[in-house]
Amino acid sequence: MDAIILQILNGLDKGSAYALIALGLTLIFGTLGVVNFAHGALFMIGAFCAVTFSKILHSSYTVIDETKTDFLGNPLKVDMTYVEKWFGNAAGGTILDWAVPLSILFAIPVMIIIGFVMERGLIKHFYTRPHADQILVTFGLAIVLQELIKYFYGANPIPTGAPEMFRGSFDFGALLGFDANTIIYPYWRLVYFVFSAVIIGAVFSFLRFTTFGMVVRAGMADRETVGLLGININKRFTLMFGMAAAVAGLAGVMYAPINSPNYHMGMDFLVLSFVVVVVGGMGSLPGAVLAGFLLGILESFASMNEIKSILPGIDQIIIYLVAIIILLTRPRGLMGRKGVMEE
Amino acid sequence: MSNNTFTRRGVLRTGAIAGAGVALPTIFTASSAAAYTNEPMGSSVTLGFNVPQTGPYADEGADELRAYELAVEHLNGGGDGGMLNTFSSDALQGNGILGKKVEYVTGDTQTKSDAARASARSMIEKDGAIMVTGGSSSGVAIAVQGLCQEAGVIFMAGLTHSNDTTGKDKKANGFRHFFNAYMSGAALAPVLKQLYGSDRNAYHLTADYTWGWTQEESIVAATEALGWNTVNTVKTPLSATDFSSYIAPVMNSGADVLVLNHYGGNMVNSLTNAVQFGLREKVVNGKNFEIVVPLYSRLMARGAGENVKGIHGSTNWHWSLQDDASKAFVKSFGTKYGFPPSQAAHTVYCQTLLYADAAQRAGTFNPCGIAEALEGFEFDGLGNGKTLYRAADHQCFKDVLVVRGKENPQSEFDLLEVVEVTPAEQVTYEPDHPMFAGGALGECNPGS
Numbered sequence: 001m002d003a004i005i006l007q008i009l010n011g012l013d014k015g016s017a018y019a020l021i022a023l024g025l026t027l028i029f030g031t032l033g034v035v036n037f038a039h040g041a042l043f044m045i046g047a048f049c050a051v052t053f054s055k056i057l058h059s060s061y062t063v064i065d066e067t068k069t070d071f072l073g074n075p076l077k078v079d080m081t082y083v084e085k086w087f088g089n090a091a092g093g094t095i096l097d098w099a100v101p102l103s104i105l106f107a108i109p110v111m112i113i114i115g116f117v118m119e120r121g122l123i124k125h126f127y128t129r130p131h132a133d134q135i136l137v138t139f140g141l142a143i144v145l146q147e148l149i150k151y152f153y154g155a156n157p158i159p160t161g162a163p164e165m166f167r168g169s170f171d172f173g174a175l176l177g178f179d180a181n182t183i184i185y186p187y188w189r190l191v192y193f194v195f196s197a198v199i200i201g202a203v204f205s206f207l208r209f210t211t212f213g214m215v216v217r218a219g220m221a222d223r224e225t226v227g228l229l230g231i232n233i234n235k236r237f238t239l240m241f242g243m244a245a246a247v248a249g250l251a252g253v254m255y256a257p258i259n260s261p262n263y264h265m266g267m268d269f270l271v272l273s274f275v276v277v278v279v280g281g282m283g284s285l286p287g288a289v290l291a292g293f294l295l296g297i298l299e300s301f302a303s304m305n306e307i308k309s310i311l312p313g314i315d316q317i318i319i320y321l322v323a324i325i326i327l328l329t330r331p332r333g334l335m336g337r338k339g340v341m342e343e
Numbered sequence: 344m345s346n347n348t349f350t351r352r353g354v355l356r357t358g359a360i361a362g363a364g365v366a367l368p369t370i371f372t373a374s375s376a377a378a379y380t381n382e383p384m385g386s387s388v389t390l391g392f393n394v395p396q397t398g399p400y401a402d403e404g405a406d407e408l409r410a411y412e413l414a415v416e417h418l419n420g421g422g423d424g425g426m427l428n429t430f431s432s433d434a435l436q437g438n439g440i441l442g443k444k445v446e447y448v449t450g451d452t453q454t455k456s457d458a459a460r461a462s463a464r465s466m467i468e469k470d471g472a473i474m475v476t477g478g479s480s481s482g483v484a485i486a487v488q489g490l491c492q493e494a495g496v497i498f499m500a501g502l503t504h505s506n507d508t509t510g511k512d513k514k515a516n517g518f519r520h521f522f523n524a525y526m527s528g529a530a531l532a533p534v535l536k537q538l539y540g541s542d543r544n545a546y547h548l549t550a551d552y553t554w555g556w557t558q559e560e561s562i563v564a565a566t567e568a569l570g571w572n573t574v575n576t577v578k579t580p581l582s583a584t585d586f587s588s589y590i591a592p593v594m595n596s597g598a599d600v601l602v603l604n605h606y607g608g609n610m611v612n613s614l615t616n617a618v619q620f621g622l623r624e625k626v627v628n629g630k631n632f633e634i635v636v637p638l639y640s641r642l643m644a645r646g647a648g649e650n651v652k653g654i655h656g657s658t659n660w661h662w663s664l665q666d667d668a669s670k671a672f673v674k675s676f677g678t679k680y681g682f683p684p685s686q687a688a689h690t691v692y693c694q695t696l697l698y699a700d701a702a703q704r705a706g707t708f709n710p711c712g713i714a715e716a717l718e719g720f721e722f723d724g725l726g727n728g729k730t731l732y733r734a735a736d737h738q739c740f741k742d743v744l745v746v747r748g749k750e751n752p753q754s755e756f757d758l759l760e761v762v763e764v765t766p767a768e769q770v771t772y773e774p775d776h777p778m779f780a781g782g783a784l785g786e787c788n789p790g791s
Contacts, residue, residue: 006591014585071662071756072677147397155401157611159648169621181626182595186619189587258619259584259612260646268584303588305575305596315588316580 002173002182007300009172013189013258015296016196017043020251021269022276022288023203024244030220030283031237034123035131037138040270041145042111042245046252047261048149049110051158053103057083057096098163100257107253108246115245119238142266150263157260162188166257188257195254199247200289206243207285216240220283275323281336291334295319379709380495380790381471388443388708390415390695391472393463393487394501396451400479400607402642403687407477407501408449409680410688414695417675418445425675429668429724430696434703441702448472454479456486463487467494473708474499476694479687481505481554488517495790497710499694502687504606504638506557509738510779515787516710518717518737520697521690522770524558525778527637527657528565530743530765534655539600539633541570546598548589548613550605551578558604560778562637566602574598579609586613590620599627601634610636611646618650639746641685644758651748651758658744660689660726661761669726683756693725697732711787729767735774737784740767 021043028036060079068076084092095102122141126134161167166187173183207213219226219233226233252261259265276295280287301307302318314321326334383389392411395404416422420437427435439445448470450462459478466472475491476499478484484503491498492514500508500519504527509519535543545566549555555578563573574596579589590613593601601622605613617623617634625632639656662673662683672692676684684692701716702708718734730741746759772779 003592003595006594007588010588010591013587068753070754071683072674076754150397150401155397156642157608157646159611159615159646159650161648167619168624169619184594184621184625186621188619260615260648262608264608265584268582300588300591303592305577305592308577 002178003304003306004301005172005176006183006185007304008297009183009185009189011297011300012193012293013296014299015293016193017251017255017269017292018273018276018296019289019292020196020199021248021273022280022292023200023285024248025273025277026280026283026285026288027203027240027244027247029277030285031216031240032119032123032127033223034126034134035138036123037135037270038118038142038145039138039244039248040266040268040273041142042114042248042266043252043255043269044149044261044263044266045114045145046107046111046249047160047256047265048153048252049107049249050100050103050160050253050256051153051261053106054096054099054160056106057081057099057102061085100160100162100253103253104250107249111246111249112242114249115242116238118245119241123241142270146263146266153263155263157262159260160256162191162257166191192254192258196251199250203243203247204285212236212239272319275319279323279326279333281333284333284335284337287333287335294334295322298322378789378791379711381467381473382791383443383471383473383708386443387446388440389470389472390445390447390698391450391463391466391470391475391477392447392691393450393452393459393466393475393477394691395454395479395483396449397453400454403479403502403607403640403685404452404477406642406685406688407479407691410676410684410692411447411449411476411695413676413679414692415445415447418695418699422679423671423675426668426672426692426696426725429671430700431723432700432704434700435696440699441706441708445699450477452478452480452483452487454483456482459483459487460490463490464494467491467496472496474698476691476698477501478503481508482552484508484519485512485553488512488514492516492785492788495710495788497698497713499691499698501691501694503554504558505554506561506778507553507782509736510557511781513736513738513779513782513784515714515737515784518694518697518714518732520694520739522657522659522741522743523738524554524561524637525772525776526743526770527558528561529770529772530657530745530763531562531635531637531655532565532569533765533769534745534763535566535635536569538655539630543569543571543600543630543633544574544596544598544628545571545600545602546574546593546596547576547602547604548586548593549576549578550581550609552581554606555604557778558637559602562602562604562635564778571600579605579613581609583609584612586616587620589613590616590622593617593622594620594625597627599630599632601632603634603636604638605636606638606640607643608646610643614647614650614654639759640687641756641758642687644748645755652750654748655762656746658746658759659686661686661744661746661759662689662756663759663761664726664744666726666728668724672726689726693727696725697722709789711789714787728764731767733774735784736779740771742767743770 025039060081062077065076065078070076169184169186174180276291280291303315394407417425417427452459463475474497478501481503484500488498498517506524549559603613622632636656639658644651673683701713705712705716717732720732723729727741743765744761745763747762749760
């Protein structure tokens, strides 16, 4: 039982990332009708926003410490951060410690701008082209972004820590009446889950309770009619692209302490997120969120040793297996509606 | 009525034979009067450096390339000479190899066997490389070693740790300076016993490819010999990035040691996940839970950041060693590039010098002459103490370092500290040891 609870918890954080990425994918697909294979790269760029912001905060000047020597025997050069110089050691230290959550403020404008530039500069020209062309161009873009990141940041993962107070892990076992130390879960993954729930809630409320959101939803349902009513739907859709990019970016920022960011992390999530979108139902936002969590949890279960001893290798194919079963029984996905992506 | 003497069948047969002839790579056919593949005729000789310039091990590859460039500079008489000054063999004079200036070409393995073979083939066929060296993955090294054997050039393996490279997949034209998984197990076991006792339950997470399998086998054998019990061994896909679902079952398995047979990004992520899940604070069976990473590198330690503190593993070489050779190498590398070399850089630098020295001593670039000069060659002054290139399997036998993640690093390079230097005798095994059995060196192939 404790192992099952642990795997459910485990699935939640992975599911959170899948859900956030799939949410953005569905938004773009539903509004613009574009299959955006560069969406994983946006997630990765989000994580590197955290890395970059943390680097900016850690920008430093060099002081030569005559009492110590470096590896060549020369006097040691010690880096002192400006933040600590300006704010004092205590306050400066706290700012540095909270670099990842603070980078949300940095990431939102950056991601929206990147989304705008991507949409206006490249993807706009592919609206009327076949889906295959869209996939090729966005996939190419993803590779370019990935190689750019590798050029500037190197191929190895870059450790980006959570704030000190979230570094430990939480003993769920004791809380639920199990033996202590049986269900342990890192604090930061809980933070990630709560954070993604808030973002998902915010996106849904935005679409449901604002006029802007209402127009966008109407556009998703019937673009032509909304256009005929004299509403400039394209402009709003561009904004939605920026918003989807920001959602993916924020998912990446907060993911940085879970797994050290590397240039390839976007691709790792992208393919699975597409499966999530298809399973959830093309164009269905609640479907994407539901499928994200569902597949995240299933993936966790599949890597339990008890299950792997019966079905070896199941952890690597479970998501695709479930996708096949769901598409066979519900060809439109879990919450897909009639008429979406059907000519 | 046509009076054509061609028959359909005849045309087809001729076409098939001609096609097969054209398709046969030129390296397998005697196309020149040279005594061996790519015999250098001019005033220079070309070496082929085949390293991952893209892909997950690109940082290791970049460091290897720096070391290769440094080695070429030293061989041609440039720079401060580095370990040429400390190397026990004084055949090399700093005027190239056998009086020929050393030049080089580089290739990108992408950490993929097929890409690595393609770039090695291109270096041999198009650029006339007389020797190929490099690789940051055992899968790649084994693939390229096989190709070099067929092509008739020497392969000086770079960073490859699988037992199979000089075990069941060993080749007469292939040589490895780097240590292997068996040696890691043999070196680590006594240290683990001393630190953690002989009553332990170990849980293995293993990268699912040749290197991971042989490392798991080696560490399981070494620790079970201490009296440890192996609770479980779980293979993880090489492409995995989040290991939390593999880490979670460890907690309730009754294990009190986690062995991570992972390298590069895999290790960085699995270790980070394990620490996040509080494994290091856990107490199981009345003992502190411990994590062991059998193959360590400084580049990996940097990726894992704070999480490596106090964690033990083994390594081929570390820049903080205080022998004259290591100091000379660190000085010349550090002066040129501004940071100390990694173990990958060290092993490929050594391999380049060892190849050049063997050619010089043999008086020829003929792969068979060089192989003979390397076989059974004993040397010193390359940073690992007394070393033997064993004739039976072309594996170097030298001291192995047991290292620990440093608690209070002084700089961004100062991440590991050497806990013990395990003497070569302790990590030496018979050539027909079961973990290495199954292959044969075969005959040296000079090509052409």
